[in-house]
Every structure is written in structure tokens, then in C-alpha cells.
Amino acid sequence: MAGAWRGEEGPERHPRPPLPSNQGLLPALRTGGEVAEPAPGPGPVEQVARIHAPGELPVGTSGSNREQRWDMLGPKTRERLEAQAGTTLAWWAKLDADEFVEAFVFGPLGACRAASVVREGKRVYLVERLRFEPDALEHRSLRSDPVGRKPSKASRLFRPRRPAGGGPPPARPAVVADLGLNVRDSGVLGNLPAEVQEFLQRPFLGDDQGVVAQWYYDEGIEAMGRVLRVVFALMGDRDVTFATGRRTLPRGASPDRARWELDYYHAPVKRPRTTP
Structure with missing residues (x-):
């Protein structure tokens, strides 16, 4: 890179x-994935991103x-x-x-x-x-409300549809891919909503490119509650993904009542031209 x-x-x-700040500056190569559900027979196995649990942020409110x-x-x-x-x-x-x-x-x-x-x-x-490759930037946004929030795509991957004739749902083969992030990086990533985690990691699944995590956040108290501002990026030889936004935790509310406002992006890296 x-x-x-x-x-x-x-x-x-x-x-x-x-x-x-984060110390995970060296590329971390992907390790083998674990089987989320066994394949019922021959056929392609889908790779899905690991959805990390939230880790304790390394620092709190900073001056x-x-x-x-x-x-x-x-x-x-x-x-x-x-x-x-x-x-x-x-x-x-x-x-x-x-x-x-x-x-x-x-x-x-x-x-x-x-x-x-x-x-x-x-x-x-x-x-x-x-x-970045010209005009190739992919952008999504998330404005979440904990009341009536829809399940993420990542969670839906493991919710098979029942066949029309009844009976148990068919097993859907999937392998959870691990990007090899260290505990600190994966813990910060785990604070983001599952659909954002899945989007950020998806371009690096099934590939051998080393991935570097870079991130920043700060916390503060505002009138409506505690606000976390965060930027998280994954950078590889061929792809870059990043998310930026804020989480607002109303006063007296539990973490699952937090509101997110996030924009997240994916861009392929422009490859140098080679001469024959």
C-alpha cells in the first residue's frame, strides 16, 4: 500500500x-474464518463479516x-x-x-x-x-432511532426463510471471516451499529490484502446527553472504507437507547498503470 x-x-x-490514539498501525492479515452454519451439500459458501462486540473505549472525555x-x-x-x-x-x-x-x-x-x-x-x-478510482465512491447513511429499529443486514444473513410447504428452514452456509484486527481496533469498531460494521469490512472478505485500522473519537457532554464523535477507517491495498458521525446517549439512558447519525463510504484504490 x-x-x-x-x-x-x-x-x-x-x-x-x-x-x-490507536496503536494498530501495522497491517493485520486475515486469519481463517469459523463456520457460522454448516453447508447442507455442495455449493458456494458465503463469507460474512464478523460483527464485533463493543469494547471499552481507551479514553473517556478529553480536554x-x-x-x-x-x-x-x-x-x-x-x-x-x-x-x-x-x-x-x-x-x-x-x-x-x-x-x-x-x-x-x-x-x-x-x-x-x-x-x-x-x-x-x-x-x-x-x-x-x-x-481513489474516479467516480467510484459508494456512500450510505444511517440515522437510527432505537424505537422500532429494523434488524441489520448482518443479522438477517442468519435468519433463513421457511419453505412454502412448512417444515424446518433450510440451513444456509456461511463462513464468518476475520480481518485479523487487534483487540483495541475491533473493540472500537464494535461500538458502531452492526450494519455499518458489515459495510466497512465487506470489501476485504475473501481477499489476502492486509488491512490497517485507523480511528479517532472524542466524547463530550451536551445539553441532551453524552455525545461520541467517531471516525473509523479500514485501509487495504485495493480498498478503503470509512465511517464518520456521532452517537448521542440521552441523559439517564442505557447504551441501547443511543441515537446514531453516521455516513459511511467505500472507495477502490486507484492502481498504478503498468507498461507492457
Whole structure:
């Protein structure tokens, strides 16, 4: 995947105190899947995404947020990120292990990252872009209300239809595929609704591409309750998926009463042209 990035750099430096963030930056190869239901006979076996249980978020309410970190980037770096991504669909800014700002911007033109590097003894920002195929971005949205919410597609995969003549429903063969995400990444992903989890993982099923999880969230208290803002991305050699939005938990309500407002996307990565 590194070979598909394109970059440029700028001389801006902004060290700040550390901000908790994800550490799962290395590609994680998929492990074997487990059988969800046995196949009754010969025929294709469908792969379905693993729907993860919600994990405890690594940090709670933070005094700093992505807007503050974004402002720590110099204006030239911010302009390059926005120009190379196109229309900004999702973004975040945080501090890396060296306490320099790292920022991601996702748009219809690609996934862009600004990271601090050393060039000829000077600290500069490198702006990279993972290009998307033109006009290939797939977009869905979710505005959920816990009252009367419909079951997700992922849950419906394991609900076979009864035959017209009665009798037990036929077994439907399916294998649950695991992307090999670490516990921290899968726990953050597990906080998203099941249909969003399924959408984000689907392009990587049945493939050997390594998948990297990147994410950001912050929490705060507003008049109507506790608000979680989250961006979660999965990045592979041929596909990128990402979701952005917020969860509102009304005051005094249990987590299953939370309301979600999410937009989520899939884009194929533009492959470099090969010469015969």
C-alpha cells in the first residue's frame, strides 16, 4: 500500500502534549474464518463479516479534540490536505508517538495523511495521498432511532426463510471471516451499529490484502446527553472504507437507547498503470 501514496512536505513543526490514539498501525492479515452454519451439500459458501462486540473505549472525555489539533497544523499543510482529498468527507487530527500532529482527511479524490518527518536534519510535514478510482465512491447513511429499529443486514444473513410447504428452514452456509484486527481496533469498531460494521469490512472478505485500522473519537457532554464523535477507517491495498458521525446517549439512558447519525463510504484504490 505504501507504493500507492503520493506525497509532498512543508516546514511546519508543532509539538504538543500526547493525545491517546490507536496503536494498530501495522497491517493485520486475515486469519481463517469459523463456520457460522454448516453447508447442507455442495455449493458456494458465503463469507460474512464478523460483527464485533463493543469494547471499552481507551479514553473517556478529553480536554483536547481534533479541532484543536487541526489548528496546530500550519495553514499550508491544511490547504494541501484539503486540496488533495477534494471535498472533505471525514477527518481527524491527533498527536503521534513523538508528540507531533498527524492528520487524516478523506474525500472523493483519496485518503490523505500529514505526518511529521525529518528531512536533511529538519522537521517537516509530509503530505501523502492514497488515490481513489474516479467516480467510484459508494456512500450510505444511517440515522437510527432505537424505537422500532429494523434488524441489520448482518443479522438477517442468519435468519433463513421457511419453505412454502412448512417444515424446518433450510440451513444456509456461511463462513464468518476475520480481518485479523487487534483487540483495541475491533473493540472500537464494535461500538458502531452492526450494519455499518458489515459495510466497512465487506470489501476485504475473501481477499489476502492486509488491512490497517485507523480511528479517532472524542466524547463530550451536551445539553441532551453524552455525545461520541467517531471516525473509523479500514485501509487495504485495493480498498478503503470509512465511517464518520456521532452517537448521542440521552441523559439517564442505557447504551441501547443511543441515537446514531453516521455516513459511511467505500472507495477502490486507484492502481498504478503498468507498461507492457
